[in-house]
Amino acid sequence: MKPINRFLLPALALLLHLTMSSRAQETKKITIVTSFLPIQSHTAAIAGNQAKVSQLLSQETGPHDFQLKPADVKKIADADLFIINGVGIEGWLQELLKKAGSRKPPVIDASKGLPLLGSPQDIQTGIHDPAAGENPHVWLDPVIAQRQVANILRALQKADPANAKTYARNARAYTSQLKQLDADYAVALKSLPNKNLVTFHDAFPYLARRYGLNYVGYISEYPEKDPTPNQLAVLVGKIKAYKVGVLFAEANYAPKLLQRVAAQSGAKVSQLDTLEVGEGNATAYLDRMRTNLAALRAAFAPIP
Ligand SMILES: [Zn+2]
Structure with a gap:
């Protein structure tokens, strides 16, 4: 028995040590x-x-x-x-x-320290009016x-x-x-004409400003806040005036209101992802932003 013990005990001690030190590292995270x-x-x-x-x-x-x-x-x-x-x-x-x-x-x-935008008017003027509040997206x-x-x-x-x-x-x-x-984004969107952006909720002013999209408007300021009939009529008027061809619903969510506006104005419906819903991992942001880029390219591509 002696030879076994001579090896077994140090081996056990080492194993115990390794287990404890990996636990200690774990708790330090x-x-x-x-x-x-x-x-x-x-x-x-x-x-x-x-x-x-x-x-x-x-x-x-x-x-x-x-x-x-x-x-x-x-x-x-x-x-x-x-x-x-x-x-x-x-x-x-x-x-x-x-x-x-x-x-x-x-x-x-x-x-912290970021330059913020408020209303869609800010996007057009490039100047933030603090009275309009700040857009968090x-x-x-x-x-x-x-x-x-x-x-x-x-x-x-x-x-x-x-x-x-x-x-x-x-x-x-x-x-x-x-x-x-x-x-x-910059390369893909630069050469496309008529980059008119109409989305379901007011989530894309920063993206629009960055890549020179014309942020025509949105259906809702935020989800579950329905627009007034007057706001909706103004939006439909703008969609017709700019000849907006595609309205962007949200990923996996095309509310009836948006579908109705699309039907009234003759626009098609596509999807953009606000990245507000879902589980994040180290690649989720990059992957989902690339899906958005593909949707924007397809929507703004000139009709052959
Ligand atoms: Zn939002």
């Missing part, structure tokens, strides 16, 4: 909660394997119509960081933080997304300095993919 898909996507890409990143919103809910549950409060209370898009789209933020009380983690606003511009990534990177490096270099390396690789995405 910081826990980050993000609000919804684009922010989850960017944060997951920067964090790689060095942090635990999870999304607060389930894959069926968007930030406009999210309802807080007790489990959400617990999730936030257990996190080291909570990263949001900001610009007010997380309208339930204050209630969530209040409920988390003294256990609330630092909140990182990924849009900044993530749909791949250039602004790079600034959000820089904000998120800084927050991760501050919360977890031991992995600062890895986060910086991951962020650089991810940012180069965002730059490629931007270049592909």
Whole structure:
């Protein structure tokens, strides 16, 4: 028995040591909660394997119509960081933080310092009128997304300095993919004529401004806020005046109201993704933005 023991005991000791040290490393990882898909996507890409990143919103809910549950409060209370898009789209933020009380983690606003737009008039004039409020859909511009990534990177490096270099390396690789995405949008859309954009909700002013789309209008300011008959009549008038050929519903969602406007104005219906609903991972933002680019190209392509 002696020879076996001589090998078995050190082997067991080593195994125990390895198990414990991998557990210790596991517990050292910081826990980050993000609000919804684009922010989850960017944060997951920067964090790689060095942090635990999870999304607060389930894959069926968007930030406009999210309802807080007790489990959400617990999730936030257990996190080291909570990263949001900001610009007010997380309208339930204050209630969530209040409920988390003294256990609330630092909140990182990924849009801090970004230039914001308000109403569609802002897009036409290029000047933001603060009285019109601010449009929160900044993530749909791949250039602004790079600034959000820089904000998120800084927050991760501050919360977890031991992995600062890895986060910086991951962020650089991810940012180069965002730059490629931007270049592909710019090239693909530049030569197309009549880039008239009409969407279901007011989610695309930043994208429109970036790539020179004519943001004619939207059906709803935000989902579940129906337009007045007068607003709708004005929109139908504009659609006819600009000879808008395609209206964009949202991915997997073409509300009756939009279909009616399309029927009244003779426009076709296509889809754009606001990236508000769904589960984020490190590639979700890039993949879904590319799907949007394909939809825009198809809609604006001249009829042969
Ligand atoms: Zn929205």
